[in-house]
Amino acid sequence: MNSDPSNFTVGESSSGYFEGTPLLIEYWKAIFRHKIAIIIIIISFLFLGVIATLMMTPYYTSTSRIEINRDQDRVTNVDGLQAENAGQNLEFYETQYSLLKARSLAERVVRAERLATGNRFFETFNFDIDEEGIFTDDSSGNASRKSGADQQKRLKIASDILLENVSIAPIRGSSLVDIQFRSPSAKLSADIANSWVREFIASNLDRRFSSTADARKFLEDQLATLKSRLEDSERQLATYADDKQIVTLSAQQTADGKTIGQRTLATSSLEELNVVLAAAIAERIAAENELRQGGNNRASLANTVLNNLREERAAAQAEYDKLMVQFEPGYPIAKALASKISSLSSSIRNEENRSSSGITAKYREALGRESQLRSEVQRLKAQFAGERRDAIQYGILQREVDTNRQLYDGLLQRYKEIGVAGVGSNNISTVDNAETADKPSSPNLILNMVLSLMAGFGFAALYVFLRHQIDQSIRDPADVTTRLGMVSLGAIPDFDKLDVNTMLGDKKSVAWDAYLSVCTSLSFLTDHGVPKSFILTSTRPNEGKSTSALFLAAVLARGNKKVLLIDADMRNPSLHQFEGYANKAGLSNFLAGADLSSDLIMPNEKHGFDMMLAGPIPPNSAELLSSDRMSDLITRISKIYDIVIVDGPPVLGLADIPLLASAVEGVVYTVESGGVKARAIQSSVARVRSSGATVFGVIVTKIERESVDYGYAYEYSYGERTPTSKAAALD
DSSP, X not given: OOOOGGGSOSSSOTTSOOSOOOHHHHHHXXXXXXXXXXXXXXXXXXXXXXXXXXXXXXXXXEEEEEEEOSSOOXXXXXXXXXXXXXXXXXXXXXHHHHHHTOHHHHHHHHHHHXXXXXXXXXXXXXXXXXXXXXXXXXXXXXXXXXXXXXXHHHHXXXXXXXXXXXXXEEOTTSSEEEEEEEXXXXXXXXXXXXXXXXHHHHHHHHHHHHTXXXXXXXXXXXXXXXXXXXXXXHHHHHHHHHHTTOOEEEEEEOTTSOEEEEEEHHHHHHHHHHHHHHHHHHHHHHHHHHHHTTHHHHHHHHOHHHHHHHHHHHHHHHHHHHHHTTSOTTSHHHHHHHHHHHHHHHHHHHHHHHHHHHHHHHHHHHHHHHHHHHHHHHHHHHHHHHHHHHHHHHHHHHHHHHHHHHHXXXXXXXXXXXXXXXXXXXXXXXXXXXXXXXXXXXXXXXXHHHHHHHHHHHHHHXXXXXXXXXXXXXXXXXXXIIIIOOOEEEEEEOOOGGGHHHHHHOTTSHHHHHHHHHHHHHTTSBTTBSOSEEEEEESSSSSSHHHHHHHHHHHHHHTTOOEEEEEOOOSSOXXXXXXXOOOSSSHHHHHTTOOOOTTTOEEETTTTEEEEOOOSOXXXXXHHHTSTHHHHHHHHHHTTOSEEEEEOOOSTTOSHHHHHHTTSSEEEEEEETTOSBHHHHXXXXXXXXXXXXXXXXXXXXXXXTTOTTTHHHHHOOSSOOOOOOOOOOOO
């Protein structure tokens, strides 16, 4: 009777389900299955987040903002000890951020704010300093001093507290940095944030000033040497000038300190005497020309007295000539005028003689002065020529003095500027000072709720992942192929067992459509269509095999097939409960030796198939099944009925199925969705196959209506939707 269904392809079954399910879909279905647990986990985490937030100590955060410039402003024109472009900006700012988090800076703040001298700072952070055994309070409440090592430990603890609560937050795309400090005290947070900035600026200046210490020491040694050399060179220059009687009146210096254009006494005297000689020569030449070219006439013209006398004589002569027109020369007035004219002419002659003698004297005087000046100039020329020869060595000594003075002045200026290099290279400035916060920054209820929600989702995801990995049950037809390596014959939705009769009579119900799909799959199992005899079994009770047997019988009978349904679960019969039959006679009677008669077979005219109930429960059903009566029954009734469906018992723990399976053409295995683990199913199937029976495939029952893969098919129906309450079907 057995038929090999090897020609049935494992892949896409006739019910339309595929071989595998994508991993994402599997986990989505796992999330959907465990939605209640997920909701409980998330709500629990939210509740814990609220409780933890209410129990937290409120912390206040204050923020100071500073600006760190890569190229600092120059207060002095001293070049830095490093090149301006040394390193990359990224390295520079990363270094600054690390310095802001340095322990040395925290210790500076502790010392500046005197945080380690008392217990108030530690009590603010709920830190019991006495537990460390470092300090003890005296009667006044102050910490008594102990050894330096103990004080250092106290400093370390305070620094650790600061480092744990300070945060450095660079502002992206700028040179601004925020220094934030959080503590249970709003005032303490503001004080520490501001102190942190002050100490960072001070430490930066100290560090830069310390970096010039070696340079200052070197410059001091060089200055002492150059000072001695400058004094020696100046002394040599002065001695040489005295020996050679070189008197320097003035000198000009270039921008780089070199002496040029020295003016000596001889040079100055020669220049001045040349100017005086030139003037004397000009005066002598003028006197000589005047003397040669009629000096008397010129002198008379230039003489004011002479000119006045001549004007007076001309006026008298004119008046005399006028009188002569009317009177004789003897006229008294005419005679007086004639006498006056004669007197004026005499005076004019005397004045002309005196002027002529003055020009001659002036010429002689100019000539004598010129001669004296020429003699002095010649003397100064000789002196200047000797001074020029001496000026060569004098210039050498002068250049040495200039060189030493330039070196000394340059190093002295460098030394002075390095002393204030720390001020010149300060590239950190305060933008905003920290202010006392008016409300706590933590705990943040909204943030904690979000974090709790994220933690809840994470834990729920872990829970679903572990449950999915641990869960080896069959959830849908795709798992039949991937986990069991068997053929999926169909998927049956979960429905209320009280509605079995209703759905059997409703050809538009989702259950009827599902089992119709199973029948379609069965029709492809053998070369003659639906197996003429097969048994339905499961791993354990209540997996829906009896309900499946009823529906398959009804669906096949609807297709004009003569169907007999046999209840072979004689240990726990259930088909007699269908429409309230009395289980008085049935399979157990036939196996016990009774004849096959109409009393053992009950027709079901409503659904169009016949039924053979289990009959009275025998003391040992395995003994009844071990005989050939069951095979004889299947052979005899197969001649009467087109299809014989046997509702068998479950496999685990029973010996009935191997005995029954050998009597029919094959086995249809029913698996409850989310029920028995895959390993138990595999063990049961192996037990069935050990009897030589053929397992046609698996029907997955009680699939939830909300399943992501099958929900649409379950909800879609021609009439009213069936109730969705989950309950065990007939078995």
